[in-house]
Amino acid sequence: MxxxxxxxxxxxxxxxxxxxxxxxxxxxxxxxxxxxxxxxxxxxxxxxxxxxxxxxxxxxxxxxxxxxxxxxxxxxxxxxxxxxxxxxxxxxxxxxxxxxxxxxxxxxxxxxxxxxxxxxxxxxxxxxxxxxxxxxxxxxxxxxxxxxxxxxxxxxxxxxxxxxxxxxxxxxxxxxxxxxxxxxxxxxxxxxxxxxxxxxxxxxxxxxxxxxxxxxxxxxxxxxxxxxxxxxxxxxxxxxxxxxxxxxxxxxxxxxxxxxxxPLLQNDHQKTQRIAEAIFSMESPNVTVDLTNVHSNILLIRLTNPKYGANEFSQRCAKVTAEELAVRVCTPVKGEGISLKVSSRDWHVARIVLYQQITDADVVLAIKKFKFVICEIDDALKE
The missing domain is CATH 3.40.640.10 (Type I PLP-dependent aspartate aminotransferase-like (Major domain))
Known part of the structure; x- marks a missing residue:
């Protein structure tokens, strides 16, 4: 699949x-x-x-x-x-x-x-x-x-x-x-x-x-x-x-x-805010957002550890690993994994942008995937 x-x-x-x-x-x-x-x-x-x-x-x-x-x-x-x-x-x-x-x-x-x-x-x-x-x-x-x-x-x-x-x-x-x-x-x-x-x-x-x-x-x-x-x-x-x-x-x-x-743009803003709040609530020392300054449908995800950059983060979000499939944290359907496409230019930030075709269900899945990846990053950088 x-x-x-x-x-x-x-x-x-x-x-x-x-x-x-x-x-x-x-x-x-x-x-x-x-x-x-x-x-x-x-x-x-x-x-x-x-x-x-x-x-x-x-x-x-x-x-x-x-x-x-x-x-x-x-x-x-x-x-x-x-x-x-x-x-x-x-x-x-x-x-x-x-x-x-x-x-x-x-x-x-x-x-x-x-x-x-x-x-x-x-x-x-x-x-x-x-x-x-x-x-x-x-x-x-x-x-x-x-x-x-x-x-x-x-x-x-x-x-x-x-x-x-x-x-x-x-x-x-x-x-x-x-x-x-x-x-x-x-x-x-x-x-x-x-x-x-x-x-x-x-x-x-x-x-x-x-x-x-x-x-x-x-x-x-x-x-x-x-x-x-x-x-x-x-x-x-x-x-x-x-x-x-x-x-x-x-x-x-x-x-x-x-x-x-x-008339529906506020929905995009609210979905962006939900993702921002979910990432912020993790209190990761390596991946965070400026929650107070999320104004619209664009969210900057900050990679604060110089050992792990935005390009690496983007590539990881797009990848589906066997571990994800095994625990089924990020699987909407059995056998599928979630591939998140995230923008980066080798800066200290990655960027996501919400729009009408991103549904509430997509937001839930995106949050699950982000949490899985961020936990993985935090564990790896502890070592």
């Missing part, structure tokens, strides 16, 4: 629901490059309304959405965007802002909560010296992936906005530096804060969010902003190869995601 696999590497492995598949099958389509796909138009309008922005743009990926925002806001040669040093834009988008957009990314150290020092930001901004690039954009990630799904506090966002709005030295041309939010999981942030996404996005010139992560749609992201911003982004989307034709087949799943999956 085959092992029972629970894939917790990322919510990018989520699958479209039956309702999404039916909507995709029935979607009314047209040529979106001509602006004639009614389903794409409906999705873009729906997203813009949710965020209280003027317009939206359906793009193939979050990486493209962030790149388009950088290119529109930093359209002048010799400009830069300021980002956190642990941000997805900086770490995991192949340097596209520089490689494709000709935009320099300047970094500030991210704090554990996903924010960065606003006084350091003020000092980082460069606007007047002929030797330096011109700061045109500041990017905030929410929720923050590498920091463990942290929800950026609204109070900090408001202070950031006030800093850029109220300091004339940061506005030499009378216009404040643009703000973009990489909101790949912004609906998780809104769920955790119990506020509409429009409140989080209120003072940002553009926001990008993913449909294909925790929202379970198969493909796509949405970029929202002003009509002028979206018109420029639409033009650049074509240059990047993102002009899709009968894309309503994909957009239909996005509409269903916004209607049916967003």
């Amino acid at each position: 085959t092992d029972y696999i629970i894939d917790l590497r990322s919510d990018t492995v989520s699958k479209p629901t039956a309702e999404m598949r039916q909507a995709m099958f029935e979607a009314v389509v047209g040529d979106d490059v001509y602006g004639e796909d009614p389903t794409v138009n409906a999705l873009e309008q729906k997203a813009a309304k949710l965020f209280e922005k003027e317009a939206g743009l359906f793009v193939p990926s979050g990486t493209m959405g962030n790149l388009l925002a950088c290119m529109v806001h930093c359209h002048r040669r010799g400009t830069e965007a300021i980002v956190g040093d642990l941000s997805h834009v900086y770490l995991y988008e192949q340097g596209g802002a520089a490689h494709i957009g000709g935009i320099q990314l300047a970094t500030l150290p991210n704090k554990e909560d996903g924010t960065f020092c606003l006084e350091a930001l003020r000092r980082k901004v460069r606007l007047v010296d002929d030797h330096e690039p011109i700061t045109a954009l500041v990017i905030v990630e929410n929720t923050h992936n590498i920091c463990g799904g942290k929800v950026i506090p609204l109070e900090w966002i408001d202070k950031l906005v006030a800093l850029l709005n109220n300091n004339k030295e940061l506005q030499p041309d009378g216009k404040r530096i643009a703000l973009h939010m990489d909101g790949a999981r912004i609906f998780n942030a809104a769920t955790a804060l119990q506020v509409p996404v429009a409140r989080i996005a209120r003072d940002f010139d553009s926001v990008n969010f993913c449909l294909s992560k925790g929202l379970s749609a198969p493909v796509g992201s949405i970029l929202v902003g002003s009509k002028t911003f979206i018109r420029q982004a639409r033009r650049l989307r074509k240059a990047l190869g993102g002009g899709m034709r009968q894309a309503g087949i994909l957009a239909a799943a996005g509409i269903v995601a916004l209607d049916t999956i967003v």
